[in-house]
Amino acid sequence: MTGVLQKSPTRSGQTLARRRRRVPPLVPIILGALLVLALTYVLPPFRNYQLATVGAYFTVTAGLTVLTGLNGQLSLGHGALMATGAYTFALAQNRWLSMPLSVLAAILTTTLAGVVIGLAAARLRGPYLAGLTLAVAVVVPSVTSTFDETFNSDMGLSVALDPPPGVVPMEQWQAWLCWAGALVTAFLLATLVRGRFGRDLRAVRDDETAARLAGVHVARTQVIAFVVSAACAGLAGVLFAFLAQSVSPGAFPLTLSLFLVMAIVIGGLGRLVGALLGAVLLVALPALAQTASERSGSQHLEGNLALVIFGVVLVVVMLAAPGGLASIHTNFRRKR
Amino acid sequence: MKRTTAVFLAVLLFAAACDSGSGGGNTSSASVPGVTDTEVVVGTHMPLTGPAAAGYSKIAPATKAYFDFVNAGGGINGRKITYKIKDDGYNPATTQQVVRELVLQDKVFAILNGLGTPTHSGVLDFLKTNRVPDLFVASGSRSWNQPDKYPGTFGFNPDYTVEGKVLGTYVKENLAGKKACFLGQGDDFGKDSLAGIEKTLGPIADKQTYVTSNPNVGPQMGALKAAGCQVVLLATIPGFTALSIGTAAKIGFKPQFVVSNVGADPATVSKALGPAAALLEGVVAANYLPLTTDDASPWIQLFKKVNAQYNGGAEFDNNIVYGMAVAYLFVQSLQAAGKDLTRDGIIAAVQKNGFQGPGLVPLRFSDKDHSGYGGTQLTKIEGGKAVFFGQAYSTDDGDSPVQPYTGQAVTPPQNGIPAA
Numbered sequence: 001m002t003g004v005l006q007k008s009p010t011r012s013g014q015t016l017a018r019r020r021r022r023v024p025p026l027v028p029i030i031l032g033a034l035l036v037l038a039l040t041y042v043l044p045p046f047r048n049y050q051l052a053t054v055g056a057y058f059t060v061t062a063g064l065t066v067l068t069g070l071n072g073q074l075s076l077g078h079g080a081l082m083a084t085g086a087y088t089f090a091l092a093q094n095r096w097l098s099m100p101l102s103v104l105a106a107i108l109t110t111t112l113a114g115v116v117i118g119l120a121a122a123r124l125r126g127p128y129l130a131g132l133t134l135a136v137a138v139v140v141p142s143v144t145s146t147f148d149e150t151f152n153s154d155m156g157l158s159v160a161l162d163p164p165p166g167v168v169p170m171e172q173w174q175a176w177l178c179w180a181g182a183l184v185t186a187f188l189l190a191t192l193v194r195g196r197f198g199r200d201l202r203a204v205r206d207d208e209t210a211a212r213l214a215g216v217h218v219a220r221t222q223v224i225a226f227v228v229s230a231a232c233a234g235l236a237g238v239l240f241a242f243l244a245q246s247v248s249p250g251a252f253p254l255t256l257s258l259f260l261v262m263a264i265v266i267g268g269l270g271r272l273v274g275a276l277l278g279a280v281l282l283v284a285l286p287a288l289a290q291t292a293s294e295r296s297g298s299q300h301l302e303g304n305l306a307l308v309i310f311g312v313v314l315v316v317v318m319l320a321a322p323g324g325l326a327s328i329h330t331n332f333r334r335k336r
Numbered sequence: 337m338k339r340t341t342a343v344f345l346a347v348l349l350f351a352a353a354c355d356s357g358s359g360g361g362n363t364s365s366a367s368v369p370g371v372t373d374t375e376v377v378v379g380t381h382m383p384l385t386g387p388a389a390a391g392y393s394k395i396a397p398a399t400k401a402y403f404d405f406v407n408a409g410g411g412i413n414g415r416k417i418t419y420k421i422k423d424d425g426y427n428p429a430t431t432q433q434v435v436r437e438l439v440l441q442d443k444v445f446a447i448l449n450g451l452g453t454p455t456h457s458g459v460l461d462f463l464k465t466n467r468v469p470d471l472f473v474a475s476g477s478r479s480w481n482q483p484d485k486y487p488g489t490f491g492f493n494p495d496y497t498v499e500g501k502v503l504g505t506y507v508k509e510n511l512a513g514k515k516a517c518f519l520g521q522g523d524d525f526g527k528d529s530l531a532g533i534e535k536t537l538g539p540i541a542d543k544q545t546y547v548t549s550n551p552n553v554g555p556q557m558g559a560l561k562a563a564g565c566q567v568v569l570l571a572t573i574p575g576f577t578a579l580s581i582g583t584a585a586k587i588g589f590k591p592q593f594v595v596s597n598v599g600a601d602p603a604t605v606s607k608a609l610g611p612a613a614a615l616l617e618g619v620v621a622a623n624y625l626p627l628t629t630d631d632a633s634p635w636i637q638l639f640k641k642v643n644a645q646y647n648g649g650a651e652f653d654n655n656i657v658y659g660m661a662v663a664y665l666f667v668q669s670l671q672a673a674g675k676d677l678t679r680d681g682i683i684a685a686v687q688k689n690g691f692q693g694p695g696l697v698p699l700r701f702s703d704k705d706h707s708g709y710g711g712t713q714l715t716k717i718e719g720g721k722a723v724f725f726g727q728a729y730s731t732d733d734g735d736s737p738v739q740p741y742t743g744q745a746v747t748p749p750q751n752g753i754p755a756a
Contacts, residue, residue: 046440145522145547154547155454155523156428158461170465171440244432246458249549251429 025190029183036179040172048171049243050283055178056239057279059185061264062272063232066189068261069270070198071225072205073121077133078233079257081117083140085110085237086247090157091150093241097160106238107231114230115223122222137257141249156248159241178239185232186272192228201225255307262310266317268324277325285309370445371415371677376670378448379420379438381455386425387548391574391604391655392451395474396421398659399449401647402639402667406753408646412670413677420444424455426548431455432462439466446471446682449492449662453477453525454548460486469679471669471686472662472708476598477524478733481707488679490686490701491708492662494624496525496571496596497733500532502622502712503594505729505738507567508537511592517542517565519556519580521572528733529571529596536738541565546576553580554587561589568592572599578608581615595621597712602722603628603653613720621722622712624696625661628652629721634747635661635694642752654722661694664754668693671756692746693754696728707733711741 036055040048060078067073088109092102117136121129144151151157164173193201200221203211208218241247263282268274289306321328370377382396383389396419403417411417420442422434431452438444439462447463450456451474460479463470464486472492473480476499480491493499507516516537520526522545534540542563544556557580560568568584568591570577577599584591599605600621606613626633639660643652650656670677672685689701697711711730715722730741749755 044440046437049436049440141547141549145550148522148545153522153545154428154549155457158458244429244458245461246428246432248428248454248458250427253427 025187025194029187029190032186033179033183036175036183040175045169045171048169048175050287052171052175052178052239052243054279054283055175055182056236056243057260057263057282058182058276059178059239060233060236061260061267061275061278061282062182062186062189063229063236064260065264065267065270065272065275065278066193066201067225067229068264069274070193070201070205071222073222073226074126074130074261075121075133075226075229076130076254076257076261077117077136078229078260079252079254080133080136080140081110081113081230081233082237082240082256083247083249083252084113085234086241086252087144087151087157087237088234089238089241090159090247094157094160097162099162103235103238107234110234110237111227111231114227114234118223118226118230121226122219133257134254137254140252144249154249156246156251158246159244161242161245174243177242181235181239185235189228189232190272197221197224259310262314264324266314266324268326271324271326274324274326281313285313368445368678369443374411374415375418376412376415376677377418377420377442377444378446378666379422379435379442379444380448381422381424381431381434381438381450381452381459383426383451383455384421384423386427387551387575388426388452388573390578390608391601391653392474394650394653394655395449395451395659395662397650398639398643398647398656399663399666401645402642402660402663404646405642406663406667409751409753412667413675415670415677417667417670419448424452426452426455428455428458432458435459435462439463439468444468445677445679448472448666449474449659451475453479453521454523456480457524460489464488467679469683471682472665474658474662475525476528476596476708478528478707479524481705481733483704483706486706488683490706492665493598494697494709494712495707495733496528497532497535498710498731499596499622499712500529500534500569500571501536501731501738502532502714502729503569503596503620504533504536506620506714507533507569507594511567514566514592515541515564516567516569517544517560517563517591518569519544519546519553519560519572520570521545521576522547525598526571529569532733533569535735540569546572548573548576551575551579553583556580557583557587557589560584560591561587565591567594570595570599572596574599574601574604575608578605581605581619582609582612585612585615593619595619597622597624600715600722601654602717602720603651604655606720616717616720619717621715621717623654623715623722623724624709624712624728625654625657625694626696627715627722627724628654628657629723638748638752657694664693664748665691665699668754671754674756694748696745697730697741698743700732 064078085106089102089106092105145153164170200216203216204218204221212218263278264275267278286306289309293305384393400419403419407416424431424434446469449472453475456473470489476493476496478495480489518530518540520529526545546553577595606616626635630636668691669682669686673682686701687703691699695709696713697709700707700710713724713728714726715724728741729738731738
């Protein structure tokens with residue numbers, strides 16, 4: 001999976017990629033599934049819940065890293081797309097209480113939102129694109145309070161859920177479903193970017209004119225990339241709603257969108273492993289910040305320290321390993 | 337692929353490492369989570385940062401201070417009370433996270449005084465599924481009073497509808513003929529309060545709402561001014577009380593403000609208003625606990641003493657009285673639940689009620705009713721201090737009339753700790 005997503009410009013990276021191309025993406029996915037399954041039986045409930053949260057984050061960071069890392073489109077609005085998925089899921093669940101139907105509805109709605117934003121995005125470049133997606137992220141709370149009959153303002157909606165089957169504990173069930181979503185997403189993305197579409201993505205990222213000359217439909221590639229990544233965000237939103245058993249605008253603030261971008265940059269742009277590392281950090285760093293502030297004895301630090309730690313980690317990683325955490329291993333190998 | 341596996345292993349190791357740090361509690365709790373022979377662990381979620389932190393962030397430290405005071409006296413039934421305070425920033429999504437942490441990881445015996453209508457509403461189902469007692473929620477939403485649906489959840493504050501009925505009665509009797517309007521938080525807090533006000537005052541001329549994520553009430557106050565309102569009833573948290581009164585003054589709008597108890601602590605609001613604190617003069621509000629300024633009250637004397645000894649002498653405001661009143665009630669519940677402390681035991685003890693404490697009106701707890709205090713008394717700000725006037729009223733959230741409450745106030749025990 002990683003070999004396939006290897007950024008093309010690195011020379012030794014390319015030989016590495018060629019050497020590993022024979023490993024189909026299914027193998028690491030199955031290994032991952034087995035590992036997660038094993039973990040859910042060993043870990044205590046709260047760790048299972050955190051594991052599930054990592055899975056939910058991975059679902060969105062994987063999609064985002066394909067968009068930003070492979071196609072070069074910067075989106076600051078993925079939090080809003082997650083909110084779209086989450087609210088659709090909540091509304092559908094509360095009306096029909098049929099999980100597969102609700103998930104499908106949520107992904108479809110988010111895909112549709114992705115088409116609209118993607119069409120606009122394909123006409124914009126760099127900071128203008130970032131600005132457009134930023135506006136989408138900012139508008140979420142206003143939408144929920146303007147249409148509070150449907151979305152119930154800041155309080156949000158609770159999500160009706162069927163209890164987990166049999167005697168499976170809730171947290172284990174959550175981890176299973178979240179990772180099922182995450183791994184299916186990762187598999188589909190890995191397969192998608194392996195072939196011609198992946199090459200198109202990179203060609204458009206590196207030089208639009210050259211890509212056009214080579215017969216790549218630039219706008220279509222960009223829109224499809226945005227739609228694919230929006231669908232991933234929609235599924236992630238569903239998983240978040242499922243985890244919290246509720247949706248509220250506070251769960252999808254602007255900082256979430258920014259954190260997602262930070263996570264894939266720290267993890268390593270354009271690589272699914274980087275997206276996974278980023279997802280782990282999104283769960284681990286706030287927990288770390290909380291422990292640190294509890295030890296320090298100042299309760300008021302707690303809400304703010306996570307931001308500081310994230311910033312510091314970003315700076316350190318960019319200085320020490322500009323390719324992100326996922327590149328450290330490769331660099332180390334190359335130096336030897 | 338090797339790298340992918342390595343990453344997964346790293347996740348595994350990380351999880352295992354985190355776990356070894358926190359898993360110590362499992363061995364000691366034999367059957368009841370959070371309870372040992374020497375300790376009982378309770379947790380709470382509070383807005384220590386964020387839009388509601390002003391004032392409210394002082395509640396949990398005050399509760400903890402009273403517990404420290406009790407612990408210094410040997411605890412209850414040989415058990416010291418440990419109070420775990422988590423910051424949720426008044427964000428319902430964060431509340432979900434920290435309450436799970438308290439219940440699943442820290443294995444608390446109960447959640448005590450979790451603050452906020454929008455925040456706490458989201459964790460009711462989770463707490464019910466895990467059979468965690470959810471005691472004395474710090475909010476006046478009527479959602480806490482659903483014994484059939486949420487058997488472990490109990491309120492503390494008079495619900496906003498009860499308070500709204502009392503405030504509405506005041507406006508009807510004392511400000512008759514004036515045009516009364518309403519500004520409320522855009523959630524159950526605002527809705528319940530409005531429902532109560534309209535029950536006694538009749539339909540309100542103009543209603544506005546705000547959301548805590550948007551700290552600007554300019555349009556709302558402008559609309560109320562344009563509607564020619566002479567009385568404005570506020571169902572707001574302290575930061576937004578200050579914002580509303582300040583904004584009104586800025587646009588030359590001077591109605592009589594009548595404010596819900598939760599948004600009316602003079603110390604907090606005047607701090608937020610800064611040099612404009614004089615605008616608070618004459619504001620009418622409600623309270624059901626002794627006022628900080630009443631030095632003659634034995635409760636205030638007790639709480640001041642505890643505050644000086646165990647809370648680092650924090651500025652003594654209504655939030656501190658509130659926090660300690662909650663702690664006092666929890667200690668009473670522990671005493672009533674007896675030596676063999678269980679989750680079902682404490683719920684039964686709270687339902688049995690019979691608690692007498694600092695409140696001006698009785699608590700309503702029974703097996704059919706899980707709502708907190710059943711009434712309130714009006715206050716007015718005079719010379720920068722809140723003072724009671726008139727008498728305490730009691731009513732319910734239904735159609736029963738607002739009646740004066742004539743019960744006698746009780747005094748705290750000599751040592752300041754409720755006996756069994």
